[in-house]
Amino acid sequence: MKKVSILIFTFCLILSSCATSKRAQQEVSITTTQWKLITVATSSKELKPSEENPVTLKIENNQASGNSGCNYFSGPVELKEKSLKFGDLASTRKYCMESMEIENAVLKALSETDNYRIKDNKLELRKGSQTLATFAIAN
Structure with a gap:
């Protein structure tokens, strides 16, 4: 009987920890x-920074703020x-040859965004x- 009780208790603990993990993922906020x-x-490919x-x-x-690569x-x-x-964004004007392609793509994406989704802790x-x-x- 004790073994059955311990097994049931352990099973309940495992289930509750899974539910807590899902709840934590849902609580990620954009802000x-x-x-x-x-x-x-x-238009032709995906870029990675x-x-x-x-x-x-x-x-x-x-307010939105960040770094667009340069x-x-x-x-x-x-x-x-x-x-x-996103409204009109002000930006510094440094030229970085190696990151201008991704910077331009990021700023274009921000200007075209009309909605968002958070899924699996990703925005x-x-x-x-x-x-x-x-x-x-x-991090």
Whole structure:
């Protein structure tokens, strides 16, 4: 009888830990997380940032800020439920030959974004149902 009770208790513990993990994933918020770019789509291919020039995004207090691979950007953002619209972004104007392609693609993706989705702890910036850029939680 004791073995059965211990088995049932262990099984319940395992199930509850799985539920906690799923709940934690759902609690990731677009506004309380620093994001790091995984990929950005262009018309012909997907681009990935280099480790030396990471692309970051932070959204809080109706403002977006980050690094687009070479330059820093910031500007207003309108966030309503799953709707997301970036306003005019100000940016520094440094030229970095090795990262201009990804920088231009990122800034274009931000300007075209009209909604977002968080799935498996990844932020997808989207236009309609098309994913423009995918970010992971930055460490």
